[in-house]
Amino acid sequence: MRIAMVGAGGVGGYFGTRLAVAGNEVTFVARGRHLEAIRRDGLEIRSPLGAFRAPANSAVASISELGPVDLVIVAVKLWDTDDVAAQLRPAVDRGARVLSLQNGVHKDMILRRHLPDEAVLGGACYISAFIQEPGVVTHNGTLQKVVFGDYQQEQTPLARAFLAACHAAGIEAEISSDIERLIWEKFVFLVGLSATTTAIRQPIGAVRAHPRSRALLRDLMAEVIAVGQASGVQLDEKFADDRLAFCDTLPAGMTSSMHNDLEHGNRLELPWLSGGVAELATRMGISVPRNQAVADILAPYELGGPAMD
Structure with a gap:
């Protein structure tokens, strides 16, 4: 799959790297010293489940630099959601769907103010991970799970494809028929x-x-x-x-x-x-x-x- 990971912190960095190592085309949207480190050395994951590294030059500085993607995963802090959502319409118009792995219940309300309802997948993740230093994310424990689904309660081909991609990457994942x-x-x-x-x-x-x-x-x-x-x-x-x-x-x-x-x-x-x-x-x-x-x-x-x- 072609996946854009908007945010390369604990959540985005961990799941994005696992997906990249499994052969998916993952592009991180990052910033600052973290962006520089990923561009130079790749993104390293330190985890009890093993060490993983996304390739160098797999990050860009802005959403506008992304090429065509199948799925955009939003993993930024909640105060950035409005700004991110406003920039995602071109990707959605090219056929991408959007999945937020952020905390809380407001995230998808914000996304839907900017994007068509049918473009937004509901989702939640369960993990403890954080940026240890620029270019390095540390995973605490072994819990690493993603649950997602269409609000229309249909298992679309893209949702099934992402489920398969997660499983192939060693990520515990499931589709929920009652994601809200x-x-x-x-x-x-x-x-x-x-x-x-x-x-x-x-x-x-x-x-x-x-x-x-x-x-x-x-x-x-x-x-x-x-x-x-x-x-x-x-x-x-x-x-x-x-x-x-x-x-x-x-x-x-x-x-x-x-x-x-x-x-x-x-x-x-x-x-x-x-x-x-x-x-x-x-x-x-x-x-x-x-x-x-x-x-x-x-x-x-x-x-x-x-x-x-």
Whole structure:
């Protein structure tokens, strides 16, 4: 397949490199020192599953430099989604479809403001990976999964082709016939993990060990479920308890990318996580006091700040 990977960080870098090594024509859209390193030496993946390297000169600086592709995978930070989506129309007009592996539930809403509904695939990924240094992405653990599907609930030839490409690349992947619900289910957990670890400034082990922070974690997830149900998504009332039990199975030292961004003084994806929950709830007249409190607590750090000691 001809694949454009818009964003070459932990998610885009890992999955894009695996796909490239398997023989797909993958072009990364990257920037800065990371772009320079990929152009010079390729993109290296360090993983418990092995070492992989995408070829040199497999990256460009902008979407406008891309040639014809079958699939565009969006893996940038959420605040860049509007800008990226506005530049993707020429690729879509040439027949490409677009799959976002970003966090949250707002991503595809933004893409659909710029692109035809039928061009947008729904998707979610499950992985812990980050840029170790320019040109190098480190994968934590062995979890590396992609789930995607058409919102029209049809398995199109392109979706089946991408599934086959993932399997050939050693990526765990599946097609979902209810991708919107699956995206919301991931969002429930993601909001709980990101909100608690970032606001409390501790990994999940500390959060789940104390009864009051454990209750906060559950309440945050329950509020997301309420907003999802009000949006018409079929989410089980007991799903917050299910995700809380799942949190008990996680390594005690596991944290979230938002917590990592806070510690390094980086911009936060807060407006699309707890802040996004609060914004959607306000539109629907629903009260989400726990998520609103997290959004307020972290608001001074939303655009970045000094690194934590």
